[in-house]
Amino acid sequence: MLRVYWITITAVCVGLEGVSGDKIIDGTEAKAHSRPYMAFLRIRKGKNMYNCDGFLIHPNFILTAAHCQGENITVRLGAHNLLKNERSQQVIPVEKIIPHECYNEITLVDDIMLLKLKHRARITCEVNTISIPKINEPLDLNKCSVAGWGDTKTNGTGSSVLREVNINVRFKSLSQIFGRGSGKKGACHGDSGGPLVCTGTSNIPTAVGIVSYGPKRCEDPGSEVYTKVSAYRDWIKKKINASSSA
Incomplete structure (x- = not known):
């Protein structure tokens, strides 16, 4: 990658001015202020x-x-x-x-x-x-998402509204998390620095990762990489x- x-x-x-609200690859508009x-x-x-x-x-x-x-x-x-x-x-x-x-x-x-x-x-x-996880905190990595005002396609424009998409965590290293949504769903340019949010203790939304980098083209297959916050x-x-x- x-x-x-x-x-x-x-x-x-x-x-x-003039930007579209159709951003985050294959995602949906988030509920306002959610x-x-x-x-x-x-x-x-x-x-x-x-x-x-x-x-x-x-x-x-x-x-x-x-x-x-x-x-x-x-x-x-x-x-x-x-x-x-x-x-x-x-x-x-x-x-x-x-x-x-x-x-x-x-x-x-x-x-x-x-x-x-x-x-x-x-x-x-x-x-x-938003909470950040403790080092050994149990997390439900089957319920993760990422949101941002980034692009829906490579060389696109920034979104005027916040959009979100579900992410499947594939594996973790000591300091990074690798994941991607189904199909081409995921983050894109302009989403850097946003949180990978999963369900933590007592079903509390927890920022487990930070959007770091991904494939050269957002639509290309391959994992997106997130900095592992607990580390x-x-x-x-x-x-x-x-x-x-x-």
């Missing part, structure tokens, strides 16, 4: 703007993929339709970008990053945190504690 970053690059002057942990990221790097996703794990912190780094990042929480001025939305600049120290741009090992928000997110019905639980806790006390 080719290791292809799943970010969407747009020119600085190009926004989301995933209150989802975060839409606008990332500036040089003259380019990148789109990634992330998820709120603490009122002050977003978890996402390390390959979504940039010089400046703005987080949008509480969104469903990015083209609408929804009252639920909270736009918060990122104060500190914290990629994993061992992240490798070639192998995409340790593709995980924390974003410290400039101020705390206001917890509401549309904006809330980095100690790192996450350490970085949150250090940044919160700074």
Whole structure:
């Protein structure tokens, strides 16, 4: 499998005007605000703007993929339709970008990053945190899904509305999870950094993975690769504690 970053690059002057809502490969539109942990990221790097996703794990912190780094990042929480001025939305600049120290741009090992928000997110019905798993927590890997504002096809455009698709976990390594939906169902460009959500203890939705990379063409067969969140639980806790006390 080719290791292809799943970010969407747009020119600085190009926004989301005119984009379609038919995104996430062969998926469906999510019920509005049914995933209150989802975060839409606008990332500036040089003259380019990148789109990634992330998820709120603490009122002050977003978890996402390390390959979504940039010089400046703005987080949008509480969104469903990015083209609408929804009252639920909270736009918060990122104060500190914290990629994993061992992240490798070639192998995409340790593709995980924390974003410290400039101020705390206001917890509401549309904006809330999601649990991350303990190292040995029992999980129902038969009930997993991924969501995002990414493309439905290679070289497509970003979605205006959040879309979702079910994912079948195929196998796990020490630090990664491999999975794919049935047929061509799955994530695509622009979905990087979003959570692979499975059922955890007491049927609580739990972010077990982070969208990292997939086939060169989203429609091609093969597994998508997710950073395994539980493998980095100690790192996450350490970085949150250090940044919160700074």
